[in-house]
Amino acid sequence: MRLAELSGRSGVSTATIKYYLREGLLPPGRQVNATTAEYGEEHLRRLRLVRAMVQVGRLPVATVREVLGHVDDDSLGRTVRLGAALWALPQVPEPDADDEHVRAAREEADALLEALGWSNARLLKTISPAYRSLVVAVAALRRLGYRPDAELLVSYARLMHRAAELDLDHVEQQPSEAERVEAAVLGAILVEPVLQALHRLAQEEESARRYGFE
Amino acid sequence: MRLAELSGRSGVSTATIKYYLREGLLPPGRQVNATTAEYGEEHLRRLRLVRAMVQVGRLPVATVREVLGHVDDDSLGRTVRLGAALWALPQVPEPDADDEHVRAAREEADALLEALGWSNARLLKTISPAYRSLVVAVAALRRLGYRPDAELLVSYARLMHRAAELDLDHVEQQPSEAERVEAAVLGAILVEPVLQALHRLAQEEESARRYGFE
Structure with missing residues (x-):
């Protein structure tokens, strides 16, 4: 054309x-x-x-x-x-590693990945902007005085994993x-x-x- | 204090x-x-x-x-x-009702709510900013030349409904x-x-x- x-x-x-x-x-x-x-x-x-x-x-x-x-x-x-x-999507900036809330959020994110058995995410985490976004989101909660419920986080993550499976199934078609x-x-x-x-x-x-x- | x-x-x-x-x-x-x-x-x-x-x-x-x-x-x-x-969250502006993609997206959103049996969402839809956001998101896909897969939308919606149930369970605690x-x-x-x-x-x-x- x-x-x-x-x-x-x-x-x-x-x-x-x-x-x-x-x-x-x-x-x-x-x-x-x-x-x-x-x-x-x-x-x-x-x-x-x-x-x-x-x-x-x-x-x-x-x-x-x-x-x-x-x-x-x-x-x-x-x-x-x-x-x-x-x-390439707009990402959150690197959080301050010396901040106590960021350190605690990183531990929580790591415990979550452990509980989920997402070993690739653990591998990817040094470079993944999504891992950083998760840490920043959890740190924001902690800074406000809230501790996210670990069990609730696992449930949310399983739902999002199911969404990601649907995404990739669609891609493969x-x-x-x-x-x-x-x-x-x-x-x-x-x-x-x-x-x-x-x-x-x-x-x-x-x-x-x-x-x-x- | x-x-x-x-x-x-x-x-x-x-x-x-x-x-x-x-x-x-x-x-x-x-x-x-x-x-x-x-x-x-x-x-x-x-x-x-x-x-x-x-x-x-x-x-x-x-x-x-x-x-x-x-x-x-x-x-x-x-x-x-x-x-x-x-x-009160920042919302998308009201889409142009005369736009063909918006009209088609509205029909798809209605068919989705029908398939899900979300009768309250249908009731709420005249005033709900979330319904409007859905129409705008689907219209954006259509404007780009894509028709969202109806079955995939239903699957996504069921996952998000599960997330909403978790949200409210947490609230009720x-x-x-x-x-x-x-x-x-x-x-x-x-x-x-x-x-x-x-x-x-x-x-x-x-x-x-x-x-x-x-």
């Missing part, structure tokens, strides 16, 4: 498509003559992926380029390629490896707002079930 | 406590003489609650006052009191009604970052289990 059709089918303006081409976020089309290039379905898919990262994930263009570099590098292992977007990696990137960006909305709605539903509307 | 002790035990400066008192976020202490007031455990709890909303939830002071107004109004039904903070309402407000603000971190960590764990590190 030509640029105009790519624009029409993707809903992205031709000016933005040209910008993405210049920035290397979209691979060049097949040059038909000096002024015309031909684009394929893979361009359409890539364009959707870039828009998801830019518009929904609010990732800066440089970060999108970095994620796509990982996505397209088939010398990388699958865990790294599938995790590329997760690691995609027909090609390129599409699997793309689905993983999209999942990392688009699933969280859906889960958050469902959680809030479920809280309302369950509260109304238990206590009525009065 | 005196102001200095309230400050020491809560970790909130006396200047900030005085500001909260002036703004009506903290009820006045019992006046002992012209310059000294005495504070109780309920002041300490309320101070932690205000800090959670301001520092973690990033709610503006006017919104915190509004939430506390609901929390303290025992003429309101329990569902409304427990939901006070949920409804609190010893007094005042503490139950406070726990619900805290849960709405503090649980989401924990669930999000656990979800990301679980994705890494599951990915490493399935595909190794290579």
